[in-house]
Amino acid sequence: MKKRNLLITTALVGTMTLGGIAPTTFAHDALGSDINKGERHVFNLEEIERLTASFKDGSKNVSNFREAAAVQISELNGVQNNTADVYAHKGYAYLGTHTAAGGNGGVRVFDLQNPSNPVEVAVFADDIPHTWQEKVIVKSVNTPHFKGDLAAVSIQQTSRNNVNRPDSKGGVLLYDVTDPTNPQKLGFYELDRRITGTHELYLTTQGNRALVLTSSPYADYYTHGEDQDFQIIDVTDPTNPDKLWGWDPRELEEVAEDFNGYHWNSPDGKTRPVFNHSVITDNNAQHAYVSMWDLGTVIFDIKDPENPVYLGRTDYRDDQKGAAHSAALAKGGTVLIETREVANPIGDGYESAYGYTRIFDIKDKSNPVLLSEFTTDLTYDIPDSGNVSTFAKTVHDPKVHGNTLYLSYYSGGVVMVDITDPANPTQIGQYTPEQADVWGVFVDRNYILASDMGQGLKVLTRGQQGNGNGR
Template sequence: MKKRLLSSLILAGALTVSSVPFNVLAHDELGDVNIEKGERAGYSNVSVPVMEGTKNLQFLHEEAAPQMETVRADGKQNSFADVYAHKGYAYLGTHTKNGGNGGVRVFDMKDPSNPKEVAVFANNDIPGTWQEKVIVKSVNTPSFKGDLAVVSVQQLDSKNPDSKGGFLLYDVTNPTEPKKLGFYEVTKKTRGTHELYLTMQGNRAIVLAANPYADYYSHGGEKDLQVVDVSDPANPQKLWEFDPRMLEEIPDDFNGYHWNSPDGKTRPVFNHSTMIDETGKYAYVSMWDLGTVIFDISNPENPQYLGRTDFGSDQQGSAHSATLAKGGNVLIETREVYNPTKEGYEQSYGYTRIFDIKDKTNPKLLSEFKTDLVDNLEDGITFANTVHDPKVHGNTLYLSHYAGGIYAVDITDPAKPVQVGQYVPERSDVWGVFVDRNYILASDIGSGLKVLLKNNSSSTPQSQGVR
């Protein structure tokens, strides 16, 4: 079922900033840029813009930026990755600085002005790994009832005989005392599980795991997208894998990564990220230059391909992450383009695209939203100017944007997105954003957790009805 290439709607803007050394992670690790993000020293030709800290968005203010206390026995601090919130607790993943193994750090958010770190978990389970992504959901299956955390595990070096990749499962019903339940392992030949998502389907708990390059490095033995039943967290079972060759436009000799696309270009195809709607029925899978691929997963043993987003022939695809708006009828797709001068493509860092998906077999492009960073090509190749992750609350879209901090965008009319604010901490390097009922959480790679509150909100515990 082929989709037509959609034309581009280019919105212009520019911002001139200075730079300092920085080190970034190219998910397109087989391409022309192969460097690590999450470290502040290294490649002298890679830089991150220095932006002045503005602690206020138009309608939000920074309520807390707690000092990250060292939790490792060797006294070294890790860099930080994604952030999630569940039942009044924040869960902060860690990245690769100082050898990884920083685990997930848990903060009690009863008083958002004073988050208290109460636990760390998944940090000593598998040597030579890092724990970037965590999803926490309330789960009720025949084998487990409580709050379940799934944590991505990636190898620093796949040649390390002691490391392995996949995802860990923890009981966090009592977040101050996490308990390990199980581990799901993917092929040793790839880094492991990069991003993942957890949902309930009736009395079953299902994880969608993104294992970049599993197809390529295992020569088709394992696939980048895997559906795993974790109803018994101690015994996760793979149900299904996605083979891109099921799509008409992918040739039978496809073996992961290199795709001779209909526009005549050779494009990268791998699974970077997964997410599932609130019903547990529809999955949105970020497959880089194959776009955001939409599945009906109501039967997780046999998901059905519905449709996918497409790109103009001058656009690098780089479908990185997705979220939904307007009751699931609008898809937000962020594109992590880190090389804005790639030959044959438009000169731009990654920006956001918004689709009408009422007909999931035929996503229709409504608009494209560019921030003031994405056309700044003066500082060389850097992740700092590209968009990263999207989250939606009501009619407001929040975008984490590395050097740009967090942008707030009014999508009341998804065809006409309008920037309404920006939050930029000092030495901004914001990886993730998460919207809870009463606050916004941000994770900065270098400095950790940030808490934002609405300007008219109280920070007293009584106002935070999230327990």
């Protein structure tokens, strides 16, 4: 395929321009929740100045990282897609794509042999019409049926169950990417067309067994109980994926009696949205951490993936919107990082705040204990009037490397936090490119990757490497 030349942008700017954020994305099919489906707020001059001031210091402080490269993904069939999440494996970056220009942007593969000059070398998973491919996880797998590098890709319909799009369907695509420049399709775990698809997922292994854990929001609701929000799929044979187990939030005893159409009449007197947004596992696939929005992060023992056991969940103050979006683990799996994507900071009976991060001690997984809450200058920066709903001011995804937490923050770029003491998280750096719209972040030993929805792939490297634009 056609390779693209490097596009270098100004790095680590001291100010930030927000007026160019395009209203092209939605994060969730929220089924009546307070999520505004990702509509971008148009900032006025006063707001831009306030945001700019709040980021000046952070943008200059990126610890010992500097921007090495910024490169846009190539056009596909004459269409410029937006990037979604980002993952790295064996020196290659894998970028999912979002819904701009109709979706079907596939997964983009970049060779990072020279981090200052990433080269796009392949596109895959773009063959199902009217879908988008947000999340990709790549792992080295060795099973009786497959040995090599396996990629699992989330597939979502851009218009659920549309009678005019009979070939559109959601689920999980599986590819052999042992040769990243020549991905080979292996299998497809297909969901009922009534379900939008798989929003996020995680690929893991247990010995010589490979598993995909999926998040399919409102699957039970859309299929009238025939499918579930959280599923565990056996992909030991990637050409023949097989469902092992499924779970729906109404199965939780404390929720069941007060659960109605994916809205929970919680004990605090509020009607809270509950759906499965994301899932991760620990390194040896002993536990699953399921982000169930206002039900919190739900923890399962999955040592026996055909018979998982519910252990516990995080909880919220009565005045706190839940919005458990994603999770990460720290301190050998004894600390849970929970990011909350609150786009609308205003609500009757709730605190006025955009989404921020919570950190839990989970040594006892049946009883997560809140250690701290990490906020930024954006968290309480709420306009006095006008449209206050904007994803630009909420935290998004977390990643952990050692004692450093990396948070993707839309217009805030990437925020770096010292969690040596999880009870006292401290911001130590921030990377904020111009017109930032950072969806995902991934941390490798040699670099940090950020996926900017409108600008493509950003690569940060350590020390003196890079193009010299850093600080």
